[in-house]
Amino acid sequence: MAFPLIRLIKFSFKDFRRNVWLSIITIIVIILALLSVNFLLTLNVLANTAVKSVQDKIDISVYFKPQTSEGLVKAAREELLALPQVKDVSYVSNEEALSNFKKRHQDNPLLMESLGELAENPLGHALVVTAKDPADYSAILSALDKVNFSDSVQSKNYNDYQQIIAKLNQIADKVNQFGLAVISIFAAIAALVVFNTIRVTIYARREEIGIMRLVGATNGIIRTPFILESIFYALVAWAVTTLVFYQLLKMAHPYLMALLGETGTGFADYFRGNFSLVFGGQLLALILLNILSSVFAIRKYLKV
């Protein structure tokens, strides 16, 4: 005779009600642990987003001699795009370069005056090269010395953020390590609390379990309600945490944007794009952890 699942669920709800305060405290502890995990995750995402945004700023500007034709520069662009390390090459015409220059130095009247005295645009066309990986820039720089158009190149400007990136990476790694350690501690706390709750529930139900054994209830029927109870804790704690965390993120978003600028956008994008992965993963991990805890408690304290 197949045992009705609904009856097992009913039994586990009875356990929940029987130790209602203990059950609530268990759920609160899991929620606090989950919230802490999520804050650490946020810190981690922020650190990684900061590194990425600095990495995105790295580029090599290749300035061509003023007399170089637009056609040659565009051909040079194609040649650069063919390099395996190159992600993108953007073309900046000499007019654009001049207007950028003027904008940058508009507070310098002397420079503006001397620029006005020139009959022709003193600037040449330029190409801005970005690499697929920050480590590829040295390879691109040396490739630039060997390309066909190297005679037409007046100068190269490499915005090197390597030191900042190295420092940021170091911080991000430390945040990762610290985060992992703290997450492990919180996971252990949550697991221990569930273990203890199941132990107390087994103790509270000892008479009932004794009768169940006497009348011929199978081990599965005796044990399953405890496992269902731990899954129920996981579901409630996860739902509350996700809701609270989502609201907190929503509230903090404008401040983060104001504070972090572009980094803030990357951060918001991360949570938007990975919402189901992050929170779905947490739910799965939490259910597995709770099942493991309850199984350990059952094996240790429930003699069937």
Place this chain on the structure above:
Amino acid sequence: MITFHQVTKIYPPDTYALKNVNLHIEDGEFVSIVGKSGAGKTTLTRLLIAEEKPSEGRIVIGGWDITSAKYGEVPLLRRQIGIIFQDFKLLPQKTVFENVAFAMEVCGAPAQTIEEVVSKVLKIVGLENRADRFPQCLSGGEQQRAVIARSLAQRPKILIADEPTGNLDRVNTLEIINLLKKVNDLGTTVILVTHNQEMVNLIKRRVVTLDSGLIVGDREKSDYKL
């Protein structure tokens, strides 16, 4: 049919609870197992419900050698055997009806069957008017009748009553004896474990006497003296 073949139970290091016990109980029999405290009565009960395994020998119930029963098969055996204890073992937070129904619920019986069977067995034990009462609102005799009802709900082939009247006065004891006889008349094998001489003599059925783990007497419908 229950058969004990050369059953010995030793508790470490060297306490013999039962020694070479050979016993045969026919279907539908009413057998009283008697003896002083420590004679081995409770061990015999625990062996019958596979709570423990014999150190030597075999126990066969209805052709099934329960000494070689696997761990997962024990619940199936227990559904065939109703058991009643001196301390009732009723759940205080459940009503009489719920206590009886609980035994069926945990064995997976459908809700409608539970409803029908519980009402029927409560009628058999005379508790149909006490169905909504909690155990603490019942007399000792009524509580024991509720336990019998719970055992009967499983429609067991065997009913083991381990000192069922230990906590009861004479009037309630007589009630329980009559009820056990009634259950036996309905075709269930009844094994009564007791040291109550008066109770056994009132029943006037087969009496098996245990002493220090040995069967020292096996009489049909005779008077018994401890």
